[in-house]
Amino acid sequence: MSIASVALCPVYEDYWNFPGRVSGHRGPWSTGSILIYLSVGGSVIPMRVLESDSIASVKLRIQGCRGFSAKQQKLVYDGKELARNNSPMRDYGVSDGNVLHLVVRLSDLQAITVRTVCGKEIEFRVQRKRNVRYVKQQIAERGGGIFDLKDQELLCDGEELEDQRIIDDLCRSNDAVIHLLVRKSAKLRAVPVGKDFEVSIVASDVEEKVGDKVNRWRRRSQTEKLPIVTVNPTPREVPIEPLIVNPKIVLSPVIEQLIDETLNGLEKGNQPIRSSEGSGGAYFMQNLSGQKYVSVFKPVDEEPMAVNNPRGLPLSPNGEGLKEGTRVGEGAFREVAAYILDHPRGGPRSTCSDEKGFAGVPPTVMVKCQHSTFHYSEGFDRASSKFGSLQMFMRNCGSCEDMGPHAFPVEEVHKICILDIRLANADRHAGNILIQKDAEGQIVLIPIDHGYCMPENFKDCTFEWLYWPQAREPFTPDEISYINSLDADKDIEVLNFYGWNMPENCARVFRISTMLLKKGAERGLTPFAIGSIMCRKTVKEESAIEKIVEESEESVLPGTSESAFLQSVSVIMDRYLDGLSP
Numbered sequence: 378m379s380i381a382s383v384a385l386c387p388v389y390e391d392y393w394n395f396p397g398r399v400s401g402h403r404g405p406w407s408t409g410s411i412l413i414y415l416s417v418g419g420s421v422i423p424m425r426v427l428e429s430d431s432i433a434s435v436k437l438r439i440q441g442c443r444g445f446s447a448k449q450q451k452l453v454y455d456g457k458e459l460a461r462n463n464s465p466m467r468d469y470g471v472s473d474g475n476v477l478h479l480v481v482r483l484s485d486l487q488a489i490t491v492r493t494v495c496g497k498e499i500e501f502r503v504q505r506k507r508n509v510r511y512v513k514q515q516i517a518e519r520g521g522g523i524f525d526l527k528d529q530e531l532l533c534d535g536e537e538l539e540d541q542r543i544i545d546d547l548c549r550s551n552d553a554v555i556h557l558l559v560r561k562s563a564k565l566r567a568v569p570v571g572k573d574f575e576v577s578i579v580a581s582d583v584e585e586k587v588g589d590k591v592n593r594w595r596r597r598s599q600t601e602k603l604p605i606v607t608v609n610p611t612p613r614e615v616p617i618e619p620l621i622v623n624p625k626i627v628l629s630p631v632i633e634q635l636i637d638e639t640l641n642g643l644e645k646g647n648q649p650i651r652s653s654e655g656s657g658g659a660y661f662m663q664n665l666s667g668q669k670y671v672s673v674f675k676p677v678d679e680e681p682m683a684v685n686n687p688r689g690l691p692l693s694p695n696g697e698g699l700k701e702g703t704r705v706g707e708g709a710f711r712e713v714a715a716y717i718l719d720h721p722r723g724g725p726r727s728t729c730s731d732e733k734g735f736a737g738v739p740p741t742v743m744v745k746c747q748h749s750t751f752h753y754s755e756g757f758d759r760a761s762s763k764f765g766s767l768q769m770f771m772r773n774c775g776s777c778e779d780m781g782p783h784a785f786p787v788e789e790v791h792k793i794c795i796l797d798i799r800l801a802n803a804d805r806h807a808g809n810i811l812i813q814k815d816a817e818g819q820i821v822l823i824p825i826d827h828g829y830c831m832p833e834n835f836k837d838c839t840f841e842w843l844y845w846p847q848a849r850e851p852f853t854p855d856e857i858s859y860i861n862s863l864d865a866d867k868d869i870e871v872l873n874f875y876g877w878n879m880p881e882n883c884a885r886v887f888r889i890s891t892m893l894l895k896k897g898a899e900r901g902l903t904p905f906a907i908g909s910i911m912c913r914k915t916v917k918e919e920s921a922i923e924k925i926v927e928e929s930e931e932s933v934l935p936g937t938s939e940s941a942f943l944q945s946v947s948v949i950m951d952r953y954l955d956g957l958s959p
């Protein structure tokens with residue numbers, strides 16, 4: 378966006394009120410003071426900063442003035458995310474008069490915790506736009522039928538909350554304690570905790586009943602027969618169907634069910650709901666009853682800087698994505714590739730298997746989908762379907778952004794470290810790991826959002842877990858044996874079979890990442906040590922792996938085959954790693 382076009386947009390008066398502002402002219406500002414423009418939601422906010430200000434401090438100032446939590450902000454300049462919080466603005470080339478795009482990730486979901494007196498918890502998240510009745514339905518459903526809908530009463534300040542009351546209004550305007558009464562012998566109490574509220578049951582005999590019912594419900598769902606999907610048996614237009622490029626591919630039952638349930642919801646008229654989080658378009662797809670999200674659809678044309686991006690990000694000038702070495706429109710392939718390559722412990726799964734992968738990437742498939750609620754910059758085009766990734770919606774009680782890492786089990790962190798190192802993930806922030814609790818209350822981490830995996834270079838590799846203590850623990854023998862079983866060449870073939878012919882540069886990065894993971898694990902290096910080799914400390918300072926690649930490039934003659942080049946990388950990498958050992 379040019380300054381000329383900025384002038385046509387409404388300008389907020391906040392400029393005059395920004396803390397730290399002394400007067401209207403540049404004079405009083407110390408050297409390095411620049412005026413930038415924040416473009417957010419169709420408005421432009423001028424802001425004076427220092428070139429030496431870190432990204433984190435700029436985000437904090439935005440938080441102070443606009444109220445958006447720094448953690449929920451994403452700043453984009455010149456088509457790139459300013460992802461390294463400790464780096465100064467100048468390292469990203471931001472200078473006087475530049476326009477930065479601010480994407481705010483507002484949480485769509487309100488976390489609710491129902492806790493029994495015995496400490497058992499039922500956790501779920503509801504969309505903020507939902508009403509009190511919906512919350513009651515969820516409590517009834519999650520409680521395995523113990524809290525009948527008709528028995529529940531939600532109270533606030535002694536007043537009964539009507540079923541139509543919207544959750545967002547309730548949580549925003551009320552700091553008071555909310556009580557949920559169950560007209561049997563149980564009483565629940567909800568207390569606001571930060572932006573969430575926590576509901577606890579005040580009753581003595583509930584726990585056992587909840588356990589029984591939940592178990593019975595689980596048994597029932599396990600024995601339910603999976604519906605068989607028929608993929609467009611007639612030429613009639615269906616709202617969603619899988620994209621299968623290789624006729625040898627047989628969809629696994631879990632993928633069939635995912636598509637089928639999404640189709641049922643669409644055919645019933647349950648609209649996709651656009652997430653207010655994220656820098657691209659992501660839609661929560663509902664099931665038949667409209668009571669549950671079953672999947673998340675991310676259309677390729679709504680990716681950041683793609684033509685129909687709903688977050689107002691400008692078009693990419695050269696086709697490069699928000700992260701270095703990625704391409705706009707390829708995010709969906711990468712999402713699917715991460716699921717395919719997340720092999721179970723026993724090795725790659727067959728196409729019709731739905732065995733869970735080592736890291737637990739949710740089942741993901743490429744689909745073609747049509748709906749008028751999707752974003753079209755130039756109006757809905759009835760004739761066109763959108764292509765994109767469809768991923769199973771994973772029940773969760775928040776993301777790692779909402780919680781300190783200390784409670785995460787080491788093996789849960791390690792499985793994500795292994796995935797990210799292999800795939801040279803350029804977007805592993807804490808919001809991209811969901812938290813679930815299993816039947817025993819143990820934390821399970823779910824990696825999502827793999828649209829920036831397998832880039833063409835290592836420049837933007839970022840791993841949130843690098844700062845977590847678990848990453849400094851050594852790999853277990855089990856993990857090492859999984860790492861030993863990995864084979865980058867075979868993985869590339871597998872992706873080829875699924876129709877993704879990985880570009881040469883991406884394949885090179887992928888092979889080198891796998892090589893580093895294997896060599897590092899063999900030498901007893903921790904995920905932290907290996908991850909540190911892959912990540913830059915600052916925007917400008919090259920990582921060790923980049924230097925290894927550079928040295929290898931210089932050491933081979935032009936026209937050298939890829940395998941000879943990789944051989945050279947292997948030798949230089951060995952030398953580097955041996956130098957690290959005590």
Ligand SMILES: Nc1ncnc2c1ncn2[C@@H]1O[C@H](COP(=O)(O)OP(=O)(O)OP(=O)(O)O)[C@@H](O)[C@H]1O
Binds near residue numbers: 451809826
């Ligand atoms: N499989 C999933 N199950 C449950 N929720 C999901 C799933 N995938 C994405 N989400 C949620 O959907 C919202 C949008 O997802 P998306 O990955 O686009 O956002 P994001 O991680 O914030 O993106 P970005 O990295 O661009 O900031 C987030 O709230 C995310 O937690």
